[in-house]
Amino acid sequence: MTSRNPDLIGAAAIALLAVVTIAGGLTTPDPGFGVVSPAVLPTLIGVLMLGSAAWLAIDAIRGTPPPVTEPVDGLPFGYTVAATAAFLFAFVPLGFIVSGTAFLIAQSRILGSRHLVRDAIASLLFVSGLYLLFVQGLTITLPKGPLPF
Amino acid sequence: MELISSLLGGFATALSPANLLYAGIGVLLGTAIGVLPGIGPALTISLLLPLTFKLDPVGAFIMFGGIYYGAMYGGSTTSILVNAPGESASVVTAIDGYQMAKKGRAGAALATSALGSFVAGTLATIGLMVFATILVEQAVKLGPPELFAIMIVALSAVTSLSGTSAPKSVFATLLGLGLGLVGLDNQTGQLRLTYGINELEEGIDVVLGAIGLFALSEVFWYAATLRSQEEHRETIRGPVWMTRTEFRRSVPSWLRGSGIGFFIGALPGAGATIASFISYAIEKRVSKHRAEFGKGAIEGVAGPEAANNAAAGGHLVPLLGLGIPGSGTTAVMLAAFQIYGLQPGPLLFNTRPDLVWGLIASLYLANVMLLVLNLPLVGIWVKLLDIPKPLLFGGITVISAIGVYSLNRSAFDLVVVFVLGVIGFLMKRYDYPLGPVILGIVLGPLIDNNLRRSMIMTDGSFIALLTRPGTTVILAIAIVFLVLPFAIRLYGRARGRRDLAVFAETDVG
Numbered sequence: 001m002t003s004r005n006p007d008l009i010g011a012a013a014i015a016l017l018a019v020v021t022i023a024g025g026l027t028t029p030d031p032g033f034g035v036v037s038p039a040v041l042p043t044l045i046g047v048l049m050l051g052s053a054a055w056l057a058i059d060a061i062r063g064t065p066p067p068v069t070e071p072v073d074g075l076p077f078g079y080t081v082a083a084t085a086a087f088l089f090a091f092v093p094l095g096f097i098v099s100g101t102a103f104l105i106a107q108s109r110i111l112g113s114r115h116l117v118r119d120a121i122a123s124l125l126f127v128s129g130l131y132l133l134f135v136q137g138l139t140i141t142l143p144k145g146p147l148p149f
Numbered sequence: 150m151e152l153i154s155s156l157l158g159g160f161a162t163a164l165s166p167a168n169l170l171y172a173g174i175g176v177l178l179g180t181a182i183g184v185l186p187g188i189g190p191a192l193t194i195s196l197l198l199p200l201t202f203k204l205d206p207v208g209a210f211i212m213f214g215g216i217y218y219g220a221m222y223g224g225s226t227t228s229i230l231v232n233a234p235g236e237s238a239s240v241v242t243a244i245d246g247y248q249m250a251k252k253g254r255a256g257a258a259l260a261t262s263a264l265g266s267f268v269a270g271t272l273a274t275i276g277l278m279v280f281a282t283i284l285v286e287q288a289v290k291l292g293p294p295e296l297f298a299i300m301i302v303a304l305s306a307v308t309s310l311s312g313t314s315a316p317k318s319v320f321a322t323l324l325g326l327g328l329g330l331v332g333l334d335n336q337t338g339q340l341r342l343t344y345g346i347n348e349l350e351e352g353i354d355v356v357l358g359a360i361g362l363f364a365l366s367e368v369f370w371y372a373a374t375l376r377s378q379e380e381h382r383e384t385i386r387g388p389v390w391m392t393r394t395e396f397r398r399s400v401p402s403w404l405r406g407s408g409i410g411f412f413i414g415a416l417p418g419a420g421a422t423i424a425s426f427i428s429y430a431i432e433k434r435v436s437k438h439r440a441e442f443g444k445g446a447i448e449g450v451a452g453p454e455a456a457n458n459a460a461a462g463g464h465l466v467p468l469l470g471l472g473i474p475g476s477g478t479t480a481v482m483l484a485a486f487q488i489y490g491l492q493p494g495p496l497l498f499n500t501r502p503d504l505v506w507g508l509i510a511s512l513y514l515a516n517v518m519l520l521v522l523n524l525p526l527v528g529i530w531v532k533l534l535d536i537p538k539p540l541l542f543g544g545i546t547v548i549s550a551i552g553v554y555s556l557n558r559s560a561f562d563l564v565v566v567f568v569l570g571v572i573g574f575l576m577k578r579y580d581y582p583l584g585p586v587i588l589g590i591v592l593g594p595l596i597d598n599n600l601r602r603s604m605i606m607t608d609g610s611f612i613a614l615l616t617r618p619g620t621t622v623i624l625a626i627a628i629v630f631l632v633l634p635f636a637i638r639l640y641g642r643a644r645g646r647r648d649l650a651v652f653a654e655t656d657v658g
Binding site for chain 1: 537605
């Protein structure tokens with residue numbers, strides 16, 4: 001049990017989330033009709049969450065061993081999270097084909113692929129195939145971005 | 150007699166050329182995605198959901214039936230050949246299946262798994278038909294208080310049977326319930342837990358939860374553990390079939406596994422993973438070849454594979470009979486029903502018998518299709534493992550984005566799913582179970598709704614609610630579920646029985 005025990009950090013994060021949930025519950029307006037106010041269950045969930053945070057902290061302090069965690073490969077993980085965020089944020093403005101192809105090429109490289117030409121062709125074919133399937137085949141609208149189709 | 154005529158009506162629906170095609174597509178897609186490591190049935194259904202948006206509900210659910218059974222089957226191939234189970238319910242299969250493959254008996258392991266899945270799937274579908282019908286007859290007598298209590302049982306069971314740490318499981322359930330309550334309260338029209346963000350008024354769809362927590366977190370996990378990823382794949386030598394002795398040894402294990410899997414699967418919260426663990430323990434205990442276990446005993450593949458497939462049928466009993474999901478996968482299926490404006494349960498049996506019985510009949514057909522297609526096609530499924538992992542995991546993110554965007558065409562949903570992906574990764578890394586979060590998202594609004602309707606019936610008295618005979622009995626069951634794993638764990642530790650201690654420490658997916 002040290003200050004770096006991940007379960008203690010987890011308990012603190014849960015406690016914070018619990019406070020936010022309780023605040024959200026308590027600020028829910030009560031329209032005055034109905035037997036139970038809509039604020040009750042969210043507030044109760046927040047209070048119970050606070051209880052689970054205390055329970056987890058007590059377990060950690062009493063010496064329950066923290067979870068065994070594998071070391072994280074920082075660079076591929078960080079780049080993957082960043083690339084995913086960029087893809088999801090660019091999905092609508094750049095359109096599915098452009099953002100999807102660029103993301104797949106980048107993600108393949110981040111995860112260790114060194115076949116740029118193969119990845120570029122495979123990504124473009126895969127993303128275009130999905131676009132055709134969903135837009136033409138299933139008439140589900142996907143953002144087209146600056147492309148004319 | 151009525152059962153038979155309803156089933157025949159179901160077959161008339163399921164055997165139409167279009168519905169047969171949907172079932173076939175579902176089985177193929179379910180198996181193909183289920184084979185891929187790290188992708189379970191809940192995620193498979195979430196990812197493939199947009200494909201069904203343009204179908205009529207009957208066709209869509211027939212395709213879902215195929216996807217569900219296909220995904221359950223697909224996981225075993227990866228367990229046997231790569232020792233990397235496609236889904237948690239196939240973890241046990243890997244113990245003896247991979248050992249058989251190393252000894253050159255991969256063909257026999259795959260054959261007993263396919264035939265066992267067929268036997269179990271068929272028996273479980275018969276069980277589903279009989280027990281769901283009985284449940285429906287009883288369910289019409291249940292009011293909001295009893296339904297509230299049953300949902301508490303489902304949550305208690307999932308909470309107590311998931312993960313290795315009780316406070317973490319409790320938190321996961323509460324997180325799911327909280328996420329489920331975000332948005333407009335349909336009884337009073339008030340906004341809850343939206344914190345002034347307009348886009349949250351519609352709430353957080355369970356499909357966003359499943360894709361964020363299961364798909365994106367899996368991609369992040371792969372990236373984070375890239376250096377420790379090693380894959381040793383065994384090849385299939387000889388025909389995909391068993392010797393006469395292996396067949397004879399498999400049959401009783403299939404039958405035992407089917408019974409165990411169905412009844413455990415039908416209990417809320419007790420998933421296919423637990424069913425397969427129990428089946429393995431029982432096979433080991435009753436086998437005449439106990440020494441072979443862990444080194445390639447065919448019963449160690451036959452029993453658990455039958456159990457996890459039968460559990461898939463068992464899961465559908467509370468979903469179709471009561472409209473209450475008992476696992477992450479059936480929670481996503483419930484969300485799929487809701488997308489079509491349908492609520493499974495007793496009413497659906499009366500209002501849409503074509504859909505319910507068409508779905509049940511299609512499960513029989515999906516089983517036959519899986520048997521006919523999968524043994525000859527196993528070479529193709531194995532080829533799917535050749536897809537370069539960087540492209541595969543990138544592809545999962547791209548398909549996830551389509552799945553999320555096609556729900557509401559909302560860019561904000563993409564942000565939500567990203568945040569849930571990061572939360573899912575952290576929870577997975579620090580050993581918080583994800584299954585209860587998904588179930589909580591679905592059950593949150595249902596529990597809230599039934600609790601408040603119950604309180605109207607009891608004039609606001611919570612004591613009166615708890616002391617109704619039906620709710621008292623059902624809530625007592627919830628308490629048993631909460632206490633049981635602790636008791637089993639303590640008993641297991643006291644007796645040095647690691648298998649019993651492990652039994653209470655599996656995630657329900």
